[in-house]
Amino acid sequence: MSEYQLTAVGHIQSPYKQKFAIPRQPRLVPEAKAKLVFSSDFNREEFVRGLDEFSHIWLLFRFHETADKGYSAMVRPPRLGGNERKGVFATRATFRPNAIGMSAVKLEGIEYKNGQLSLLLSGIDLLDGTPILDIKPYLPYSDAMTDATAGFADTRPETDMSVEFSEEALAFIEKQTEQPELKAFISNVLKQDPRPAYKKQRDSEQSYGMTLYDFNIRWHVQDNHNTVTSIEKC
Numbered sequence: 001m002s003e004y005q006l007t008a009v010g011h012i013q014s015p016y017k018q019k020f021a022i023p024r025q026p027r028l029v030p031e032a033k034a035k036l037v038f039s040s041d042f043n044r045e046e047f048v049r050g051l052d053e054f055s056h057i058w059l060l061f062r063f064h065e066t067a068d069k070g071y072s073a074m075v076r077p078p079r080l081g082g083n084e085r086k087g088v089f090a091t092r093a094t095f096r097p098n099a100i101g102m103s104a105v106k107l108e109g110i111e112y113k114n115g116q117l118s119l120l121l122s123g124i125d126l127l128d129g130t131p132i133l134d135i136k137p138y139l140p141y142s143d144a145m146t147d148a149t150a151g152f153a154d155t156r157p158e159t160d161m162s163v164e165f166s167e168e169a170l171a172f173i174e175k176q177t178e179q180p181e182l183k184a185f186i187s188n189v190l191k192q193d194p195r196p197a198y199k200k201q202r203d204s205e206q207s208y209g210m211t212l213y214d215f216n217i218r219w220h221v222q223d224n225h226n227t228v229t230s231i232e233k234c
Protein backbone atom coordinates (compact mmCIF):
# COMPACT_ATOMS: atom_id res chain seq x y z
CA MET A 1 0.00 0.00 0.00
CA SER A 2 1.27 3.50 -0.84
CA GLU A 3 1.25 5.99 1.96
CA TYR A 4 1.65 9.74 1.71
CA GLN A 5 2.06 12.47 4.24
CA LEU A 6 0.08 15.67 3.73
CA THR A 7 0.69 19.12 5.18
CA ALA A 8 -2.06 21.64 5.85
CA VAL A 9 -1.44 24.85 3.90
CA GLY A 10 -3.85 26.65 6.22
CA HIS A 11 -6.87 26.39 8.48
CA ILE A 12 -10.43 27.62 8.28
CA GLN A 13 -11.90 30.11 10.72
CA SER A 14 -15.61 29.45 10.38
CA PRO A 15 -18.82 30.51 12.14
CA TYR A 16 -19.77 26.80 12.26
CA LYS A 17 -18.45 25.64 15.64
CA GLN A 18 -19.97 22.16 15.54
CA LYS A 19 -20.88 19.71 12.76
CA PHE A 20 -24.60 19.87 13.45
CA ALA A 21 -26.37 22.42 11.21
CA ILE A 22 -23.54 22.89 8.71
CA PRO A 23 -25.09 22.75 5.24
CA ARG A 24 -24.38 19.56 3.29
CA GLN A 25 -22.69 21.37 0.43
CA PRO A 26 -21.10 24.77 -0.19
CA ARG A 27 -23.06 27.78 -1.54
CA LEU A 28 -26.38 26.66 0.00
CA VAL A 29 -25.98 29.37 2.66
CA PRO A 30 -24.19 32.33 1.01
CA GLU A 31 -24.04 34.28 4.32
CA ALA A 32 -21.61 31.69 5.76
CA LYS A 33 -18.41 33.76 5.74
CA ALA A 34 -15.03 32.30 6.64
CA LYS A 35 -11.32 33.02 6.58
CA LEU A 36 -8.64 30.68 5.33
CA VAL A 37 -5.54 31.54 7.39
CA PHE A 38 -2.29 30.32 5.82
CA SER A 39 0.18 28.26 7.84
CA SER A 40 3.64 29.79 8.39
CA ASP A 41 5.32 27.87 5.51
CA PHE A 42 2.73 29.26 3.06
CA ASN A 43 2.28 32.70 4.58
CA ARG A 44 3.68 34.59 1.59
CA GLU A 45 1.80 36.60 -1.04
CA GLU A 46 3.68 34.78 -3.84
CA PHE A 47 1.60 31.66 -3.15
CA VAL A 48 -1.62 33.43 -4.15
CA ARG A 49 -0.38 35.82 -6.83
CA GLY A 50 -3.05 35.85 -9.59
CA LEU A 51 -5.70 34.13 -7.47
CA ASP A 52 -7.63 37.42 -7.09
CA GLU A 53 -8.56 37.08 -10.78
CA PHE A 54 -10.87 34.18 -9.89
CA SER A 55 -14.33 34.53 -8.34
CA HIS A 56 -14.45 30.96 -6.97
CA ILE A 57 -11.92 28.43 -5.73
CA TRP A 58 -11.75 24.75 -4.89
CA LEU A 59 -10.71 23.81 -1.40
CA LEU A 60 -9.39 20.34 -0.69
CA PHE A 61 -9.53 19.65 3.00
CA ARG A 62 -9.40 17.05 5.70
CA PHE A 63 -12.58 16.01 7.52
CA HIS A 64 -10.48 16.36 10.66
CA GLU A 65 -13.30 16.00 13.18
CA THR A 66 -14.31 12.54 11.98
CA ALA A 67 -11.13 11.28 10.25
CA ASP A 68 -10.28 8.86 13.07
CA LYS A 69 -13.72 7.22 12.89
CA GLY A 70 -12.92 5.25 9.73
CA TYR A 71 -15.25 4.48 6.85
CA SER A 72 -17.46 1.80 5.37
CA ALA A 73 -18.02 0.72 1.81
CA MET A 74 -21.67 1.75 1.93
CA VAL A 75 -23.35 4.78 3.50
CA ARG A 76 -26.88 6.08 3.94
CA PRO A 77 -27.15 9.46 2.15
CA PRO A 78 -29.39 11.93 4.06
CA ARG A 79 -30.99 12.72 0.69
CA LEU A 80 -32.56 9.30 0.68
CA GLY A 81 -34.00 9.78 4.16
CA GLY A 82 -31.32 7.57 5.71
CA ASN A 83 -33.15 4.44 4.50
CA GLU A 84 -31.17 3.47 1.41
CA ARG A 85 -27.51 2.59 1.09
CA LYS A 86 -25.08 3.68 -1.63
CA GLY A 87 -21.38 3.04 -2.17
CA VAL A 88 -19.23 5.59 -0.38
CA PHE A 89 -17.68 6.65 -3.71
CA ALA A 90 -21.19 7.41 -5.02
CA THR A 91 -21.64 9.96 -2.24
CA ARG A 92 -20.02 13.01 -0.66
CA ALA A 93 -20.08 11.40 2.79
CA THR A 94 -17.59 12.59 5.40
CA PHE A 95 -16.66 9.05 6.51
CA ARG A 96 -14.49 7.98 3.58
CA PRO A 97 -11.03 6.61 2.83
CA ASN A 98 -8.43 9.34 3.42
CA ALA A 99 -11.15 11.66 4.80
CA ILE A 100 -10.62 14.22 2.02
CA GLY A 101 -13.35 16.73 1.19
CA MET A 102 -13.71 19.24 -1.62
CA SER A 103 -15.78 22.40 -1.78
CA ALA A 104 -16.10 25.09 -4.45
CA VAL A 105 -16.58 28.39 -2.61
CA LYS A 106 -16.70 32.09 -3.42
CA LEU A 107 -13.45 34.02 -3.04
CA GLU A 108 -14.48 37.39 -1.57
CA GLY A 109 -10.96 38.74 -1.23
CA ILE A 110 -7.35 38.25 -0.24
CA GLU A 111 -6.10 39.90 2.93
CA TYR A 112 -2.55 40.51 4.11
CA LYS A 113 -2.84 42.07 7.53
CA ASN A 114 -0.27 42.32 10.33
CA GLY A 115 1.96 39.84 8.47
CA GLN A 116 -0.80 37.22 8.09
CA LEU A 117 -2.06 36.10 4.68
CA SER A 118 -5.73 34.99 4.54
CA LEU A 119 -8.41 34.29 1.95
CA LEU A 120 -11.88 35.72 2.62
CA LEU A 121 -14.55 33.20 1.63
CA SER A 122 -18.33 32.84 1.59
CA GLY A 123 -20.84 30.03 1.14
CA ILE A 124 -18.67 27.53 3.00
CA ASP A 125 -19.72 24.16 4.43
CA LEU A 126 -16.70 23.74 6.72
CA LEU A 127 -16.26 23.35 10.43
CA ASP A 128 -14.12 25.83 12.35
CA GLY A 129 -10.48 24.62 12.37
CA THR A 130 -10.75 22.51 9.19
CA PRO A 131 -7.23 21.90 7.78
CA ILE A 132 -6.87 22.90 4.11
CA LEU A 133 -4.70 20.59 2.02
CA ASP A 134 -4.77 22.48 -1.28
CA ILE A 135 -6.40 25.42 -3.05
CA LYS A 136 -7.12 25.65 -6.77
CA PRO A 137 -8.95 28.17 -8.93
CA TYR A 138 -12.40 27.14 -10.16
CA LEU A 139 -12.34 26.98 -13.97
CA PRO A 140 -15.85 27.50 -15.41
CA TYR A 141 -14.87 26.30 -18.91
CA SER A 142 -13.94 22.91 -17.53
CA ASP A 143 -15.48 22.54 -14.06
CA ALA A 144 -19.04 23.70 -14.93
CA MET A 145 -20.66 20.79 -16.74
CA THR A 146 -24.05 21.92 -17.93
CA ASP A 147 -24.98 18.47 -19.26
CA ALA A 148 -24.10 16.65 -16.03
CA THR A 149 -26.64 14.35 -14.40
CA ALA A 150 -26.61 13.34 -10.75
CA GLY A 151 -29.06 10.50 -10.15
CA PHE A 152 -30.36 10.51 -6.58
CA ALA A 153 -28.72 13.92 -5.95
CA ASP A 154 -29.87 15.59 -9.15
CA THR A 155 -31.47 18.72 -7.74
CA ARG A 156 -30.52 21.33 -5.20
CA PRO A 157 -31.97 20.11 -1.88
CA GLU A 158 -34.90 22.50 -1.37
CA THR A 159 -37.16 22.29 1.64
CA ASP A 160 -40.40 24.11 2.29
CA MET A 161 -39.28 25.05 5.80
CA SER A 162 -40.25 28.49 7.04
CA VAL A 163 -38.51 30.41 9.81
CA GLU A 164 -39.77 32.93 12.31
CA PHE A 165 -38.05 34.62 15.26
CA SER A 166 -39.38 35.32 18.73
CA GLU A 167 -39.41 38.98 19.78
CA GLU A 168 -36.59 38.20 22.21
CA ALA A 169 -34.47 36.68 19.42
CA LEU A 170 -35.16 39.63 17.10
CA ALA A 171 -34.17 42.12 19.81
CA PHE A 172 -30.89 40.23 20.31
CA ILE A 173 -30.16 40.20 16.55
CA GLU A 174 -30.76 43.94 16.25
CA LYS A 175 -28.01 44.61 18.79
CA GLN A 176 -25.41 42.59 16.83
CA THR A 177 -24.30 45.45 14.60
CA GLU A 178 -21.02 43.67 13.78
CA GLN A 179 -23.02 40.76 12.25
CA PRO A 180 -25.47 42.53 9.89
CA GLU A 181 -26.40 39.28 8.11
CA LEU A 182 -27.09 37.26 11.26
CA LYS A 183 -30.85 36.95 10.72
CA ALA A 184 -30.50 35.85 7.08
CA PHE A 185 -27.67 33.50 8.07
CA ILE A 186 -29.72 31.75 10.77
CA SER A 187 -32.79 31.61 8.49
CA ASN A 188 -30.91 30.03 5.61
CA VAL A 189 -29.22 27.48 7.88
CA LEU A 190 -32.61 26.44 9.30
CA LYS A 191 -34.23 26.35 5.85
CA GLN A 192 -31.73 23.58 5.01
CA ASP A 193 -33.45 21.56 7.77
CA PRO A 194 -30.36 20.34 9.66
CA ARG A 195 -32.31 17.75 11.65
CA PRO A 196 -31.19 14.14 11.21
CA ALA A 197 -33.34 12.26 8.70
CA TYR A 198 -34.96 10.01 11.31
CA LYS A 199 -36.14 13.05 13.29
CA LYS A 200 -37.75 14.61 10.22
CA GLN A 201 -39.96 11.60 9.82
CA ARG A 202 -41.52 12.28 13.21
CA ASP A 203 -43.71 15.30 13.12
CA SER A 204 -43.61 16.14 16.80
CA GLU A 205 -42.49 19.48 18.16
CA GLN A 206 -38.91 19.32 19.43
CA SER A 207 -36.30 21.80 20.52
CA TYR A 208 -32.81 22.03 18.97
CA GLY A 209 -29.66 24.06 19.56
CA MET A 210 -26.65 25.13 17.48
CA THR A 211 -23.68 27.47 17.81
CA LEU A 212 -22.94 29.99 15.05
CA TYR A 213 -20.05 32.39 15.72
CA ASP A 214 -20.23 32.75 19.50
CA PHE A 215 -24.02 32.62 19.64
CA ASN A 216 -26.06 29.78 21.09
CA ILE A 217 -29.26 29.57 19.07
CA ARG A 218 -32.29 27.56 20.13
CA TRP A 219 -35.28 26.79 17.95
CA HIS A 220 -38.14 24.36 17.71
CA VAL A 221 -39.79 22.73 14.74
CA GLN A 222 -43.42 21.96 14.22
CA ASP A 223 -44.50 20.55 10.89
CA ASN A 224 -42.33 22.55 8.48
CA HIS A 225 -42.09 25.63 10.63
CA ASN A 226 -39.01 26.69 12.63
CA THR A 227 -39.34 29.15 15.48
CA VAL A 228 -36.11 30.63 16.83
CA THR A 229 -36.88 31.00 20.51
CA SER A 230 -33.64 32.36 21.96
CA ILE A 231 -30.16 33.55 21.03
CA GLU A 232 -27.45 34.09 23.63
CA LYS A 233 -23.72 34.78 23.66
CA CYS A 234 -21.79 31.61 24.54
Ligand code: SAM
Nearest residue numbers: 022023024063064065092101102103126127130
Ligand atom coordinates in the same frame (compact mmCIF):
# COMPACT_ATOMS: atom_id res chain seq x y z
N1 SAM B 1 -18.41 19.76 0.03
C1 SAM B 1 -17.65 18.72 0.70
C2 SAM B 1 -17.47 17.49 -0.16
O1 SAM B 1 -18.33 17.25 -1.01
O2 SAM B 1 -16.47 16.79 0.00
C3 SAM B 1 -18.26 18.35 2.04
C4 SAM B 1 -19.54 17.60 1.95
S1 SAM B 1 -19.96 16.90 3.48
C5 SAM B 1 -21.43 16.04 3.08
C6 SAM B 1 -20.52 18.31 4.36
C7 SAM B 1 -20.58 18.04 5.83
O3 SAM B 1 -19.27 17.82 6.30
C8 SAM B 1 -21.09 19.19 6.65
O4 SAM B 1 -22.49 19.18 6.71
C9 SAM B 1 -20.44 18.98 8.01
O5 SAM B 1 -21.30 18.25 8.85
C10 SAM B 1 -19.24 18.10 7.68
N2 SAM B 1 -17.95 18.74 7.94
C11 SAM B 1 -17.54 19.96 7.55
N3 SAM B 1 -16.28 20.19 7.95
C12 SAM B 1 -15.88 19.07 8.60
C13 SAM B 1 -14.66 18.67 9.23
N4 SAM B 1 -13.62 19.47 9.27
N5 SAM B 1 -14.60 17.44 9.81
C14 SAM B 1 -15.68 16.61 9.76
N6 SAM B 1 -16.85 16.92 9.18
C15 SAM B 1 -16.95 18.14 8.60
